[in-house]
Amino acid sequence: MTENRLGPSFHTDQVDDVTQRELLVEILDSQAALPGVRRLRQWTLDALRIEPGDRVLDIGSGTGSEVVAMARLAGPTGAAYGVDPNPGMLTVARKRAAAEGISADFVEGNAYALPFEDGSIDAVRCERVYQHLDHPDRASAEIARVLRPGGRAVVIDSDWSTTIIHPGDPEVVAAMTATSLSRSLHPHSGRMLRGWLTHAGLTVEGMSADAVMWEPDGIRAMMPIGAEKAVAQGTITEQQRDRLLADLEAGMAAGDYHFSVTMFAVQARKPD
Numbered sequence: 401m402t403e404n405r406l407g408p409s410f411h412t413d414q415v416d417d418v419t420q421r422e423l424l425v426e427i428l429d430s431q432a433a434l435p436g437v438r439r440l441r442q443w444t445l446d447a448l449r450i451e452p453g454d455r456v457l458d459i460g461s462g463t464g465s466e467v468v469a470m471a472r473l474a475g476p477t478g479a480a481y482g483v484d485p486n487p488g489m490l491t492v493a494r495k496r497a498a499a500e501g502i503s504a505d506f507v508e509g510n511a512y513a514l515p516f517e518d519g520s521i522d523a524v525r526c527e528r529v530y531q532h533l534d535h536p537d538r539a540s541a542e543i544a545r546v547l548r549p550g551g552r553a554v555v556i557d558s559d560w561s562t563t564i565i566h567p568g569d570p571e572v573v574a575a576m577t578a579t580s581l582s583r584s585l586h587p588h589s590g591r592m593l594r595g596w597l598t599h600a601g602l603t604v605e606g607m608s609a610d611a612v613m614w615e616p617d618g619i620r621a622m623m624p625i626g627a628e629k630a631v632a633q634g635t636i637t638e639q640q641r642d643r644l645l646a647d648l649e650a651g652m653a654a655g656d657y658h659f660s661v662t663m664f665a666v667q668a669r670k671p672d
C-alpha cells in the first residue's frame with residue numbers, strides 16, 4: 401500500500417507509530433462496545449460451533465478480544481491463535497489475554513500467508529480486515545487451506561457505502577462519504593464476502609447483519625478524519641467541514657443524531 405492516508409489507518413504500512421496505535425486501540429475498544437458489534441460477535445461465536453479441544457484462529461486479531469472469547473470455548477485442551485501484521489497490536493493483545501488468564505498465541509503474520517499447516521484449524525474468524533486487503537481472494541484461499549474438512553469460518557465486514565449520517569447538509573455528507581469510499585480499497589466489502597468465500601471453495605451456510613450505530617465518542621473520533629480527507633481531496637471546503645462538524649455537535653447535544661454503517665457476517669464451511 402502506498403496511498404498517503406490522513407489520520408489513523410489499519411493498513412499494514414502504518415504500524416509502528418505508538419500514538420497512532422493508541423488511537424487505533426481506542427477506536428477498536430469503542431467499536432467493540434457498540435450493541436451492533438456485540439450482537440454480531442455473539443452470532444459469530446454461535447455460528448462457529450466451537451467445541452472444547454478445537455484449534456481456533458482470528459485473522460487480523462487487533463486487540464485480541466475475540467481470540468480470548470474463542471479460547472474460553474476451546475478450553476485448556478484446545479488452542480487459540482490470533483494473527484496480525486501489526487506488532488503493536490500483538491503486544492496489546494498478548495497483555496490483555498494474559499491479564500484475563502487466557503492462554504493464546506498471538507503470531508505476527510498476514511492473511512495472505514497464514515502460518516499454519518493445511519487442514520490444521522477447526523474454526524476461523526476474520527472481522528473488518530477484508531476492506532483493507534489488496535487481494536481478498538488470496539485471503540479466502542488461505543482460510544480454505546488452513547481449515548480442516550468440515551471446519552467452519554465466519555468473515556465479517558462493514559459495507560461503508562451503507563453509511564448514514566445525520567444531521568448535516570446532505571450534499572456535503574454525500575461528498576464526504578464519496579471521498580472516503582473512493583479512498584477505501586473495498587468500500588463494498590460487506591456485500592462481496594459471500595462471493596469471495598464461495599470462490600474459495602467454501603460452502604456458505606448463513607449470513608447475518610447489523611447496523612452498527614455509533615455513539616458520540618466514536619463519531620467525534622472518526623468524523624474529523626473523514627472530513628479532513630474530503631477537504632484534502634478538495635471535495636468539500638473548510639467552511640463546509642466546519643459547518644458539518646458543528647451541525648453534528650449540535651445534533652448530538654440535542655439528542656438528534658444518527659451515524660450508522662451496516663456490517664455483514666458470512667458463515668461458511670469447508671466441504672468434507
Ligand SMILES: C[S@@+](CC[C@H](N)C(=O)[O-])C[C@H]1O[C@@H](n2cnc3c(N)ncnc32)[C@H](O)[C@@H]1O
Pocket residue numbers: 410411412428459460461462463483484485486489509510511512526527528529532533
Ligand atoms: C479494523 S481492525 C479490526 C481488528 C479486529 N478484527 C476487530 O474486529 O476488532 C483491522 C485489523 O486487521 C489487521 N490487518 C491489516 N492488514 C492485514 C493483513 N494483510 N492480514 C491480516 N491482518 C491485517 C490490522 O493490523 C488490524 O488489527
